[in-house]
Amino acid sequence: MTTHRRLLATGFALGLTALLPGAAAAQGNLTVYCSVQEEWCRPMMQAFERATGVRVAMTRKSSGETMTQIRAEAANPRGDIWWGGTGDPHMQAAEENLTEEYRSPRMADLHPWATRQAEQARFRTIGIYAGALGYSYNTTELARRRIAAPTCWADLAKPEFRGEIQVADPNTSGTAYTMLATLLQVMGEEPAFTFLSAMHRNVNQYTRSGAAPARAAATGETLVGITFLHDAVTQKIAGAPVEIVAPCEGTGYEIGSMSIIRGARNMENARRFYDWALTPEAQAIAGQANSYQLPSNRNAPIPPQAPRFENIRLIDYDFARWGSAAERTRVISPWEREVRAGAR
Secondary structure (H helix, E strand, O other): OOHHHHHHHHHHHHHHHHHOOOOOOOOOEEEEEEOOOHHHHHHHHHHHHHHHOOEEEEEEOOHHHHHHHHHHOOOOOOOOEEEOOOHHHHHHHHHOOOEOOOOOHHHHHEOHHHHHHHHHOOOOOEEEEEEEEEEEEEHHHHHHHOOOOOOOOHHHHOHHHOOOEEEEOOOOOHHHHHHHHHHHHHHOHHHHHHHHHHHHOOEEEEEOOOOHHHHHHHHOOOOEEEEEHHHHHHHHHOOOOEEEEOOOOOEOEEEEEEEEEOOOOOHHHHHHHHHHHOOHHHHOHHHHOOOOOEEOEOOOOOOOOOOOHHHOOEOOOOHHHHOOHHHHHHHHHHHHHHHHOOOO
16 A cells, blocks of 8 residues: 555554544543532542552532533433432433433342332432431530520521521522421421521522531531531541531432433543442442441441431431422422522
């Protein structure tokens, strides 16, 4: 073959590759949408790269924001796997056919709550950790204001907490949506919205991130932060003057989940990551990253600081119902209309 013909052949091959997005890039690459804290996302991706040699591109967003992005990219998916974040939006993604069915050989090693999550989603998502919902308060600021310590959900509607509470927005945060669904199950629908409207007068900010209120309570920016309990534990272990509350009426919990995005360009590596993330070694990274959820693998070490379910009054949270897109829309609409838009 002459030099001229070789150049033409090379040019044709390059042009063909350009017409097939992802065809050349698929080998050895993976794009992960991560919905836990950055401090846990980074070491997870680094450990997977070391274990496999696969190059990982990672984007960190809250679970609600990630769900919105995956839905917007459905016709041309840019991500391969969604790791972490509350299970409700993962269930909604499964319902909307935005994620792929996959049955990992690691499923036999998991707790029943994790495999039940997979079964309810027709194996389009799976549980990777669990954590209970609650709140924390800054003990220094509470004493300075001479306010009695809150122990229940109902306490957060009291007038002495006016402007003293932070919680995320359920439109962007899976944590906040879990709170909304929890209160509806604990109190009943009408009483829950009455409570939320009363608590709204005490909210100084609705954050985008579910963990942000725990950090705000730790620094004294707010008196009370509604989050998952493990987010508050992280702040307390770091030395913040916070007390952690599992509300007396009972509370819900999350099953943090993982899903392969439908149409993933790097499908083989997505499955490889999925299997690896269910191993005890991968799940042990949580504690090393100061994240104190309960791991889904029965053989993974449980951080001693992790809030244990047996010490918390948990409700029988209906993940199938509250994980449906129709139910989410049904309850967020009145929250926006009756709660968020209300006077303070």
